[in-house]
Amino acid sequence: MAGLIINIGKFKLKNPVMMASGTFGYAEEFKDFIDLRKIGAVVTKTITLKPRQGNLMPRTCETPQGMLNSIGLENPGIESFIRDKLPILKKIRVPLIVSIASEGNAQEFIALARRLDKFKEVAAVELNISCPNIKINRSPSHQATRPQNQKLIAQDPRATYNLVRAARKNTKKVLITKLTPNVTDIVEIARAAKEAGSDAVSLINTLNAMSIDVDTRKSKIAAITAGLSGPAIRPVAIRMVWEVYRKVKIPIVGIGGIVDTHSALEFFIAGASAIAVGTGNFINPKASIEIIDGIKKYLIRNKIRSIKNIVGSLKI
Amino acid sequence: MFQAKAKVIKNIAVTQKCYKIVLLCHALSKGAQPGQFLMVKVDNGSEVLLRRPFGIHAANGRSAEILYEVVGRGTEILTRKKPGEYLDIIGPLGKGFSILDPRSSILVAGGIGVAPLLFLAEEIVARLPVCRTGRDGQAGQSRKVTSKPLVLIGAKTKKQILCEKEFKKSGCEVEISTDDGSKGFKGKVSELLKRELSTVNCQQSAIYACGPKPMLQEIGRIAKKYKIPAQISLEEHMACGIGACLGCVVKTKQGLKRVCKEGPVFSAEEIIW
Numbered sequence A: 001m002a003g004l005i006i007n008i009g010k011f012k013l014k015n016p017v018m019m020a021s022g023t024f025g026y027a028e029e030f031k032d033f034i035d036l037r038k039i040g041a042v043v044t045k046t047i048t049l050k051p052r053q054g055n056l057m058p059r060t061c062e063t064p065q066g067m068l069n070s071i072g073l074e075n076p077g078i079e080s081f082i083r084d085k086l087p088i089l090k091k092i093r094v095p096l097i098v099s100i101a102s103e104g105n106a107q108e109f110i111a112l113a114r115r116l117d118k119f120k121e122v123a124a125v126e127l128n129i130s131c132p133n134i135k136i137n138r139s140p141s142h143q144a145t146r147p148q149n150q151k152l153i154a155q156d157p158r159a160t161y162n163l164v165r166a167a168r169k170n171t172k173k174v175l176i177t178k179l180t181p182n183v184t185d186i187v188e189i190a191r192a193a194k195e196a197g198s199d200a201v202s203l204i205n206t207l208n209a210m211s212i213d214v215d216t217r218k219s220k221i222a223a224i225t226a227g228l229s230g231p232a233i234r235p236v237a238i239r240m241v242w243e244v245y246r247k248v249k250i251p252i253v254g255i256g257g258i259v260d261t262h263s264a265l266e267f268f269i270a271g272a273s274a275i276a277v278g279t280g281n282f283i284n285p286k287a288s289i290e291i292i293d294g295i296k297k298y299l300i301r302n303k304i305r306s307i308k309n310i311v312g313s314l315k316i
Numbered sequence B: 001m002f003q004a005k006a007k008v009i010k011n012i013a014v015t016q017k018c019y020k021i022v023l024l025c026h027a028l029s030k031g032a033q034p035g036q037f038l039m040v041k042v043d044n045g046s047e048v049l050l051r052r053p054f055g056i057h058a059a060n061g062r063s064a065e066i067l068y069e070v071v072g073r074g075t076e077i078l079t080r081k082k083p084g085e086y087l088d089i090i091g092p093l094g095k096g097f098s099i100l101d102p103r104s105s106i107l108v109a110g111g112i113g114v115a116p117l118l119f120l121a122e123e124i125v126a127r128l129p130v131c132r133t134g135r136d137g138q139a140g141q142s143r144k145v146t147s148k149p150l151v152l153i154g155a156k157t158k159k160q161i162l163c164e165k166e167f168k169k170s171g172c173e174v175e176i177s178t179d180d181g182s183k184g185f186k187g188k189v190s191e192l193l194k195r196e197l198s199t200v201n202c203q204q205s206a207i208y209a210c211g212p213k214p215m216l217q218e219i220g221r222i223a224k225k226y227k228i229p230a231q232i233s234l235e236e237h238m239a240c241g242i243g244a245c246l247g248c249v250v251k252t253k254q255g256l257k258r259v260c261k262e263g264p265v266f267s268a269e270e271i272i273w
């Protein structure tokens, strides 16, 4: 087992397989299918300060080798999360990463990070500065963190730096920053997150996308555009992991279209220290457990002592 | 809830566009409630990725049946499954119907909406004490006529009527409506429901319905007018089927609810249309 242990900052994981935010609910939804304690870590659905209703239906549709989603960060808000979900998660004793977001408001991120700081069962906080499915709030107080002509914090290195830095100053928890692939240069964003004190980056959130029903000439998603996930985005994600791995010294959580051991291994070889299963959970709720077993077998078969030894081992 | 491999026993066309697949799987069949559904992986992921939701058409503790209409790629792939093949299935999922008063049930099915209602009808009939001996219809003389569930089946045309025989066999009274009048009442099944309610004393009735959204909305209105409880089975696009992705919500008086978890069966008066 020792061969699977990894560290993200001071957070020690028994294995490098996590569950991606928004695809694993609050973990208990999966308890009938897998032994939750075998999982490296669970990232919760993104939590905001106030409850959010999310977007109109339809919110999902299938696309070639992938799916679109525009949930709109539906969540009960931090207080209700702490009251109703956290005790259950604590009881399950699954290593927990809480994903947080706001509509570009640094103060809200800070409030969220602070609120979570005292809960021992929260091992780390993931800053979701990359959700494509929330409306933009352009009130003047938000301009410090979100430049006017841009949509997401994670699309601007300065905004990323400022936000991560503010969060860093306000929490002792391990900080993971989740980045968007909808940028020209992922390296400069990852670098900003690192310089601001993030312990790791999660790569990638969904790609901006769209799909049309030609009979009705309507978008298949009520919010018109949505986020693409699943195997379709895997090559993009792997390329981004590789680019960041080469240029920025920071642990990477590789995400995007991981459905089995093979696809997980690609990410490690490209430079990810850990991986997270997203859409793959919907296709096969046991995917994560099969991946953990598969990685073990791969290491044994290839006489590799530790998963760390294949991180970034791409031959060039 | 289980994830299990189910063996295909039979997969046959029942109308031009509808098929019935019989699956051998104790885990999925045992404990299944009418109105619950299964998430079926229709192929290994090369053609379609996500599972497809289907109501449980029948379950006897050993096998389970699905009645499905071919509408796209996933259901088309399903028609090609041969006896002996295995399907990866998750279930039974969601909250099904709660049988309120078995003495005067009215089941309303629109199109493929009959699928979960046959299972429900069989459960309702099985709970009628007098029916335990008379399931074949003949020995049912001792049964009061009013105790038989009334099933209203709506279809576009005569050719698309589903399960008429099966409902009768399980001890239900059946009325048909077709949009073109090729059989039974001419018009929508909700109109047929109105007609039925106006002729009987329906104060002790309970309505159970499954079908297209506009039909369910109309049934909600009718039920409200006659002050009888109505449970409706909703459909929404689903990705996970187990309450994790929040892709299939519906607006209710108590806020948003997940069709896959708190549903698919809801009390009609709960829904904000």
Ligand SMILES: Cc1cc2nc3c(=O)[nH]c(=O)nc-3n(C[C@H](O)[C@H](O)[C@H](O)COP(=O)(O)OP(=O)(O)OC[C@H]3O[C@@H](n4cnc5c(N)ncnc54)[C@H](O)[C@@H]3O)c2cc1C
Pocket (backbone or CB within 6 Å): A062, B037, B048, B052, B053, B054, B055, B056, B066, B067, B068, B069, B070, B071, B072, B073, B074, B075, B076, B112, B115, B116, B234, B235, B236, B237, B238, B264
């Ligand atoms: C709880 C539940 C129970 C269901 N029970 C049955 C059943 O017993 N028998 C049956 O034939 N069908 C049932 N359906 C609908 C069935 O899931 C869809 O018809 C099926 O997923 C279509 O897959 P496809 O790949 O063939 O079509 P696609 O190519 O995916 O789509 C074809 C058409 O079907 C629509 N569709 C796709 N997915 C869904 C969905 N989840 N719900 C509603 N419409 C959808 C699309 O909008 C499109 O118009 C149920 C749906 C739900 C949510």
Ligand SMILES: Cc1cc2nc3c(=O)[nH]c(=O)nc-3n(C[C@H](O)[C@H](O)[C@H](O)COP(=O)(O)O)c2cc1C
Pocket (backbone or CB within 6 Å): A020, A021, A022, A023, A045, A046, A069, A071, A073, A099, A128, A131, A178, A204, A205, A206, A228, A229, A230, A231, A233, A255, A256, A257, A258, A276, A277, A278, A279, A280, B239, B245, B247
């Ligand atoms: C239905 C759905 C909901 C999601 N919700 C969130 C979310 O709340 N927060 C977040 O950071 N990412 C969210 N994501 C993005 C995933 O965590 C992941 O980054 C993305 O889907 C790519 O991975 P995948 O291809 O393995 O799914 C969501 C994805 C899906 C499919």
